[in-house]
Amino acid sequence: MGEPVIVGRIGRPHGIRGDVTIDVRTDLPERRFAPGAVLGRQRPGGPAGSAAAAVPTAGSDPGARTGPAGSADLSAASVLRVASSRWHSGRLLVRFDGVADRGAAEALRGTLLTIDSDESGPPVGDDDEDETDDLWWxxxxxxxxxxxxxxxxxxxxxxxxxxxxxxxxxxxxxxxxxxxxxxxxxxxxxxxxxxxxxxxxxxxxxxxxx
The missing domain is CATH 2.30.30.240 (PRC-barrel domain)
Structure with a gap:
């Protein structure tokens, strides 16, 4: 397993259905935040290796605990799975599995989102015309x-x-x-x-x- 590479940071909630704004840290947001993508979760201020990538999210576990509004308890989850993503007024909005209300979204504010450098491939692919030469780990x-x-x-x-x-x-x-x-x-x-x-x-x- 390679080292975590930060691709985004969760910002403030948007609306009441669990969407969050994303401070994008990658040149490939459409790929990194595509529905179904699994992202490591690094605690704000935590060490670079604090985001594990092998534990399923609580939201994907049928037995996960849920809060009053139906949001999964993600406090112990080390990864988050993208349920949907879209651009709105120049900002990337993402909803994660198990995050169904504004309170659950607020609890994720400041979380750093990572990918595994070994699994992601090189930052620039010679055979990918959509990528640039300005992306560095x-x-x-x-x-x-x-x-x-x-x-x-x-x-x-x-x-x-x-x-x-x-x-x-x-x-x-x-x-x-x-x-x-x-x-x-x-x-x-x-x-x-x-x-x-x-x-x-x-x-x-x-x-x-x-």
């Missing part, structure tokens, strides 16, 4: 040397932070502390795992530390 990035477009060394990528606003690269500084670099093409134009480096083209002030 966290493990591809951690450990890379960072330098500016002018060639100045910045440090090493030590973490990929999945924030509601998007991914942020944490780069350790030789003198202590970290640079926090938004992981967008305009600021990180080059990612070269084969060469063990990324290139950062920082806007004014980004590298200034107090």
């Amino acid at each position: 966290d493990r591809d990035l951690v450990g890379l040397r960072a330098q500016t477009s002018a060639g100045a060394a910045l440090g090493e990528v030590v973490d990929v932070i999945h924030s509601p606003a998007g991914e942020i690269l944490a780069i350790s500084r030789s003198g202590g502390g970290e640079y926090l670099i938004p992981f967008v093409r305009e600021i990180v134009p080059t990612v070269d795992p084969a060469a063990g480096r990324i290139v950062v083209d920082p806007p004014p002030g980004l590298l200034d530390l107090d």
Whole structure:
């Protein structure tokens, strides 16, 4: 089994029937959140390996306990199964098996959703015309040397932070502390795992530390 790869984060409930908004962390949302897809569940703030992938959801178990409104008790479930998904006003809305009301949806807020890197295949497939060359697993990035477009060394990528606003690269500084670099093409134009480096083209002030 490979390491969990985060593909989304559950946001606020939408409506009263159990739908939730998803903060998408993948370039392939239609595939990752297709009905029937099974996603690992990582507790907010939990370790990267806290999402198991071999235990069925309570909602798929005929003997699962249910709440007053018919929602399954998912407190011990380590995976969630997508019942339906749709786009609404630019947001992805997903309903999971066993989540039938707003209260159950609210209980999932902040949950990180993962896939298994071994089972998902490579992030980019040469034979898939719908995919791009800009999708990287966290493990591809951690450990890379960072330098500016002018060639100045910045440090090493030590973490990929999945924030509601998007991914942020944490780069350790030789003198202590970290640079926090938004992981967008305009600021990180080059990612070269084969060469063990990324290139950062920082806007004014980004590298200034107090």
